[in-house]
Amino acid sequence: MKIHLIRTSDFSDFHFEDVYNLLSAYPGAIQFIQGGVVELPLPSGEKVFPSSEEFEVQEKVSIVQESISQRSFFMDRKQEYIKPVFPYKKSFFEWDIFFDVIKQYRTENEIAEHDLIFLLSNQYNKNNWFAFIDDSLKNVFIHTDDWPWFFGLNTDIRFPISYEITAWILRSLLFRNQNEIIDSFHNPSLGCVNDFCLNKKEITLKMRTADVCEECMQLIAHRDLPPHYLNQLFSIIDGIRSNLMFRKRVGVVFKDSRIKPDLDSKKIYFIDFGNLAVRLNPKEISLYLLFLKFPDGLALNSLSDYQKELFYYYHQVSGRASLSEMQNTISLLSNYLEGELNTTISRIKNKFKLELGEEMAKNYFIQLLPNGVHGIPLNRELLVV
Ligand SMILES: [Zn+2]
Known part of the structure; x- marks a missing residue:
């Protein structure tokens, strides 16, 4: 089964790739695919939340009909979440507009009927839901904004978004139609994956317990879901839970992640940080791999020996064809007297800090070691090759 992830442009490509990397870290029969960017038509209208109380509620819908935010949150990688000020006015879209856009993407890209498509968007939906699925149970929209409101300002939004995607894959396998889905939601919340979370703040409970209640377990058994799908979905859910808990504790007990360099994608993956990845260019990754090889570090003025x-x-x-060009690049890079070496080291450092934050990045980039030479302090037992 394939799950296509698509987005509107307000959900940044950084976060989009992060979500994709996280979900893909749990391989199995369910395969995630990074799809394209889609455009929405004009909003359906505007809505005013008089206070946070209304803002935090998923409005009830009796039965499913046939049927631009004023803030700009995700400006760049160092995005800052700006809390809404009430009364807060926002534009919203009818659910069907999201579903129509997904259907159009499905047709244009000839996506198989049984594949699922998830539209990730910062745009608000009419009933202020985290997500919903259309009547084919194959098209889902996910609201990607406002997670820091519920999980705290330092929330890594990859986790709740990936959790929502996983929970909706499960629902699409488990239920036969939209009514069944709505009827099966738990309200009040039980700490089950199937909690409705009328009060949206309850979602933090659901994700931290990452549990499935007895009733839902029985339904899963009764409906005979393919075990390999279930295994994969529950390993994602468990992984997200342990990451959320890990991050909560990170200030107290610091623990480094294993890393896995991947030459094909030119990325360094942080396995225990939900497969977060830092992308390096060919020069940077070559230098990084060299320093990884030497736990005691290397004197910068000796690099020409390497x-x-x-x-x-x-x-x-590098993907370059000319051997002499490559030789030139390397001799420039390894020459202590040229600026290239220091520039490359400092670019690597910035990329790690940007992706992981100052505290978590500190053992991963090339730096001056206590023994007076440059190296990467990371315990090499955490290196996965
Ligand atoms: Zn349940």
Whole structure:
């Protein structure tokens, strides 16, 4: 089964890729695909939340009909969530507008009928829901904004968004139609994946327990869902839960993640940080791999002695055809007297800090070690090759 993730442009490509990486970290028969960007038509109207109380409620819908935010949150990677000020006015879209856009994407891209498509968007939906599915149970919209409102300002929004996607895949497998889904929601919340969370704040409970109640377990058993799908979905849910808990504790007990460099994608994956990834360019990843190889570090003015190793890595990742050009790049990079080496080291450092934050990045980038040479302090037992 394939799950296509698509987005509107207000949901940044950084976060989009982060969500994709996280979900793809749990391989199995369910395959995630990074789809494209879609455009929405004009909003359906505007809505005013007089206070936070209304803002925090998923409005009840009796039965499913056939049927632009004023803030700009995700400006860049260092996005800051700006809390809404009440009364807060926002534009919203009817659910069907989201579903129509997804259906159009499905047709235009010839997506198989049984594949699921998830539209990730910061735009508000009419009833202020986290997400919903259309009557085919194959098209889902996910609201990607406002997670810091519920989980705190430092929330890594990949986790709740990926959790929602996973929960909706489960629902699409488990239920036969929209009515069944709505009827099966738990209200009040039980700490089950199937909680409705009328008060949206309850979602933090649901994700931290990451549990399935007895009643839902029985339904899952009764409906005979494919075990390999279930295993994969529950490992994602468990992974998200442990990450949320880990992050809660991170200020108290710091723990480094394992890392896995991947030459094909030129990324360093942080396995225990939900597969977060830092993308390096060919020069950066070559230099990084060299330093990873030497736990005791290397003197910067001795790097020209390691040109062979650097060339070996660079040759694999650069994609350039000319050997002499590659040689030139490497001899420039390894020359202590040229500015190239320091620039590259400092770019790597910035990329790690940007992705992980100052505190979590500190053992991963190339820096001056206590023994007086440059290296990466990371315990090499955490290196996965
Ligand atoms: Zn339940």
